[in-house]
Amino acid sequence: MVTLAEVAQHAGVSASTVSYVLSGKRSISASTRQRVEQSIRELGYHPNAGARALAGKRSNIIALMIPLRTDMYVPVMMEIAIAVATTARTHGYDVLLLTGEEGPDAVRRVTGSGLADAMILMDVELEDERLPLLRETDQPCVLIGLPADTTGLTCVDLDWTATGALCVEHLAQLGHRDVAVIGEAPAVYERHTGFAERTLDGLRSGARERGLRLLHRPCEGGYDAMALTLARIFDERPGTTGFVVQNESAVEPLLALLRQQGRAVPEDVSVVAICPDQVAVQASVRLTSVAIPAQEMGRRAVEHLVAKLGGRGSDEVVLLAPGLTVRTSSGPAPAAS
Amino acid sequence: MVTLAEVAQHAGVSASTVSYVLSGKRSISASTRQRVEQSIRELGYHPNAGARALAGKRSNIIALMIPLRTDMYVPVMMEIAIAVATTARTHGYDVLLLTGEEGPDAVRRVTGSGLADAMILMDVELEDERLPLLRETDQPCVLIGLPADTTGLTCVDLDWTATGALCVEHLAQLGHRDVAVIGEAPAVYERHTGFAERTLDGLRSGARERGLRLLHRPCEGGYDAMALTLARIFDERPGTTGFVVQNESAVEPLLALLRQQGRAVPEDVSVVAICPDQVAVQASVRLTSVAIPAQEMGRRAVEHLVAKLGGRGSDEVVLLAPGLTVRTSSGPAPAAS
DNA sequence: AGGGGCTGTCGAAGCGCTTCGACAGTCAAC
DNA sequence: GTTGACTGTCGAAGCGCTTCGACAGCCCCT
Structure with a gap:
């Protein structure tokens, strides 16, 4: 050596x-x-990294805490993680991968040992148990996701409320009156993950404004769960002509089921998805969708962190504006029968 | 502090x-x-981690190199990464996330700086450009994947050759004579990723042994690509009754297309997938499949590394035996018309 | 010609830990 | 009662780097 x-x-x-x-x-x-x-x-x-860290009091490492759970759409997390890693490298940082398993202890361990100079937390819940610790420590830190109380924290996230509103607005403009929302798995709501609840808020207030009827149903991924959910929806609201899908692993099953039931997309039913563009264009129908800007979120998180580490940058909530791309899964509502 | x-x-x-x-x-x-x-x-x-690393000459960090590309099935990589991270923690190690971007330089940087005590490499190509470096360095190292020449290396991988053979065998036993393989995207073959080529070898030699006719077609994920590929397959081999699918993002499109063409699964056509169990059970037909033991691979890789770091353990190739689970997507070949 | 300000380089201290050798003290064996 | 082995603790050196203050040499201004 x-x-x-x-x-x-x-x-x-x-x-x-x-x-x-x-x-x-x-x-x-x-x-x-x-x-x-x-x-x-x-x-x-x-x-030598160790000597550097010791003498210089900074390790040039950013810790990234990713959730263990797999009930969220994994590719999005992966894309964020990769964006974090590559962006970090361009600023001279390496990335330490922490899983949610250790929970708050991981935060303590990493800040206490000087292993990392800063942290990025993913999958933040509205009342996240790690937040008090983060507020105490003086270690720079960025959340990807938005807790209920953001005082003293820096957060980067898609503006989910606006996203929900945008989906509803699009369907409303096309003349749809009855809209169903295929949500995330129930567990996601139960642990109060910010993005799911906020999207719902946006959908609801948008629907209220536009005078739409909205039916929200959480749904596990997969074909069977989707079949059940869909049956319940049409049972309750036979006139449903618009769908907003937030659970990526329900997208393809939904399309298959609609096809199977003889409901044409977009002639009879319109579908708007909230998903990465790749999913939207690879689906069996090219989906009108609001993109989840995973890369952008990862990149922005790192850049904020680097700014903080450089003494610049302050606590701030960055909400990325959603963008809706019209593809071929949405169209005018059919004339009332 | x-x-x-x-x-x-x-x-x-x-x-x-x-x-x-x-x-x-x-x-x-x-x-x-x-x-x-x-x-x-x-x-x-x-x-203090830095002081420890400096004085003790070991950082208690394992570097994990994951590929940047997203043409492989992302959830599998993610699952491996998470398994690596959690297993590493149980042995007192943290995980540093490196993306393929830096390529061989990352290997040099990490071994040179003493940032990590050991490395795990994913997405290994048959003639990987990082291998010479790994052979030179005395840093313990485990590959997830199998290069052409494994001298002086430790590798953990699913036995893809056996996997291919197993799929063919299953279909042969059910009486299928004409089998089509929906492979990974062409790019995967072009860069000589071991698993894709080995699977193909297994499929081919299995087919030879059993007297099957095998048609292999690489296929990008998504609906449109699958539609094209499928049309070509039936054009060339109208009597095809068995499918082996290796590209997870082609699974659902394939099922949808078959349904659409009035080909019933498993009555008219049998489908065997090579995919994580979760995909197999969530698909619109419960798929007969060979599981990709992502977690096990991650876990085994770390355990080997830890053994090496402890002075135990030697260079070794660990091939996990594939297991085929029969579900409802495969059945006896239809009587010849 | 002399002072003042730069610029570029050096020596030394110290970051927090591990580890080696030294050394009291204890206990069993003769 | 002495010897020797062993146990438990300590002091000091040193890991490879950063950074502070010192300072030699230079140029420019008066």
């Missing part, structure tokens, strides 16, 4: 000079810099 | 004693141990 001291000796300078070349915190003459850089390359030097 | 020295002072012992209490590397009297542990709790002490 090559050390700073060896590089210094090789270049004929002192260790501190090499350090300053590396950090750029003091001016170094061009000739010295070149000599040092040359030595670094020749010796294949990599600064 | 609480330091070892503070704990020592609080407990009325020397720093080294506290260290030995923590590591258990020397015997400590019960009374002293209790006093120290008490102080640790009272002060809320967490050992």
Whole structure:
């Protein structure tokens, strides 16, 4: 293992000079810099991470806490995680992967040990048990998701309320009067995940404004659960012509069932999905959808964190504006029969 | 921030004693141990990770390199990643998330800087450009996936060849003579990902043994791509009655298309999928499938690594035996018309 | 010519921990 | 009662880096 001291000796300078070349915190003459850089390359030097963390009081690591549960749509989480990792690297940070398993203890461990300089938390619940700890610690921290009380916290999230409203508005403009919402699995609501409840709020207030009738049904993913849910919906509201789907793993089953029942999309029934674009274009019908900007969320979270670590940036709630893309799964409501 | 020295002072012992209490590397009297542990709790002490890494020459971090690409089935990768993270924690390790973006440089950086004690590589290609580096370094390392040459490497993977053979065997036993394989996206084959090619080998040699006719078609995910592929298959081999699907995102489209064409599953056509169990049971037909044991792979990889780090364990290739679960998507071949 | 301000480099201290060797004290064996 | 092995604790060195203050040399201004 090559050390700073060896590089210094090789270049004929002192260790501190090499350090300053590396950090750029003091001016170094061009000739010295070149000599040092040359030595670094020749010796294949990599600064020791532990020593750096110890002396510099920063590890250049960002901790990312992802949920263990798999009742949320996994590809979205993965996309966020990958966006976090790649964005972090462009700022010189590495990413430590924590699962929800340890819960609040993980927060304590990481902040206490100086393992990470900052944290990103995913899958935040409205009353998340980790929040008190985060408020106490002075470690920079960004939530992906929006808890009930955001005082003293920085959050990045899609504006789910607006998303809900947007879906309803689109259907209302097309003349639909009876709209059903295929929601996330019941467990998601039970643990008060912000995004699900907020979407529902947006849907409801949008429906109220527009005078729509809204029926909300949580739904596990999969074909069987969807079949049951759909039967109940048409049973209760036979005139339903619009669907908003928030559970990605219910999308394809819904389309299949509608087809099977002889209900044409979009002629008889319109479907608006809340899902990543990839899902929307790969479905059996190209779906009108509000995109979940997973990458953007990951990227923004890291950039906020880096700003905070650099002394810039403050507590702030960033809500990304939703965008609805019209594809071929939505159209004018059929004339009332 | 609480330091070892503070704990020592609080407990009325020397720093080294506290260290030995923590590591258990020397015997400590019960009374002293209790006093120290008490102080640790009272002060809320967490050992500093950087100092530990520097002095102890090990960071207690395992690096996990996941691919950037999303042309593989993402949930499987996620499941592996989560299994790695949770298993690592039970052995006292944290997990550093590296994306494929940096490529071989990431290997150099991590081994050079002592950031991680060991590595796990996912998405290994047959002739992976990272392998030479891994063979050089003395850092323990486990691949999830199987390169062409495994000398000096430890690998964990599903036995894909056996998986392919198992699928064919099942269909052969049911009397199918013409079998089509819906493979991964062409890009997966082009970059010579081991699992795709090995599965194909298994399918082919199985078919040869059993006297089946096999038609292999790579296929992008999604409905449109599947529609095209399916049309070509029936065009070329109208008598096809068996399908093996390796691309998870083609499963549901395939089922929908078959239904649409009036081909009943399993009466007219049998489908065997290679996918996680969750996908198999959530599909619109409960799929006969060979499971991808993502969790097991992640767990085994970490356990091997931990064994290596502990001086036990050697280079070894672990191939997990595939298991086929018969559900309702496969049945006897229809009598020849 | 002399002082003042820069610029570029160095030496040394110290970050918090592990670990080695030293050394009291205890106990069993002779 | 001495020896020797063993147990439990301590002090000090050192891991590889960052950073602070010091300072030599230089140029420019008066």
